[in-house]
Amino acid sequence: MRKSLIALTIFCAIACAVSAYALGVGDAVWNIQLRDSADNPAVIPDLGSKVVMITYADSTAADANDALSTAVKGKSYSESVFRGQGVANLADSKWIPNSAIRAMVRKKEAQFNTTILTDADRSLPTQWGLGNVDDMSIVILIGKDLKVKFINYGTVYNVDEVLALIDQEIAK
Numbered sequence: 001m002r003k004s005l006i007a008l009t010i011f012c013a014i015a016c017a018v019s020a021y022a023l024g025v026g027d028a029v030w031n032i033q034l035r036d037s038a039d040n041p042a043v044i045p046d047l048g049s050k051v052v053m054i055t056y057a058d059s060t061a062a063d064a065n066d067a068l069s070t071a072v073k074g075k076s077y078s079e080s081v082f083r084g085q086g087v088a089n090l091a092d093s094k095w096i097p098n099s100a101i102r103a104m105v106r107k108k109e110a111q112f113n114t115t116i117l118t119d120a121d122r123s124l125p126t127q128w129g130l131g132n133v134d135d136m137s138i139v140i141l142i143g144k145d146l147k148v149k150f151i152n153y154g155t156v157y158n159v160d161e162v163l164a165l166i167d168q169e170i171a172k
Helices: 002-020 066-074 098-112 123-129 158-170
Strands: 051-060 081-090 117-118 137-142 150-152
Touching: 051 066, 051 098, 051 158, 066 081, 066 158, 081 098, 098 150, 117 123, 137 158, 150 158
Parallel strands: 051 081, 081 117
Antiparallel strands: 051 137, 137 150
């Protein structure tokens, strides 16, 4: 009985510690150092001055949220108020060399007419407390106030709700 109680206490302490670092709606974010597709230093453009939707994915989940990206592109949001920003997780792409991933990133940049950043050392999930991001696509919607308005791990199925949230944030 005593061992069970100790195990439960340890589990609860770990669960609380992990959840304390999990990024959630309402949390504030800040800009961090990443790289562009040519491996030059870069930061997330327009963070704090526009509504920004970040899609963070490794090579195994690179296409998981293409439906959302296509829907956002179809809305033709003004570049003066909104930015969609992809970030490729190179650190968890175990079997593909970074040079090959950067080539795939440049192809996506052409497909969506955007700049996609890269993260070779898990800077974004570490500094923002995203937890385990291996084999995942994470979508984070950030308002001009640098607060998270939406976060989703995996494929976003409620595309219309995300578009409505973007509209709402742009209108502020």
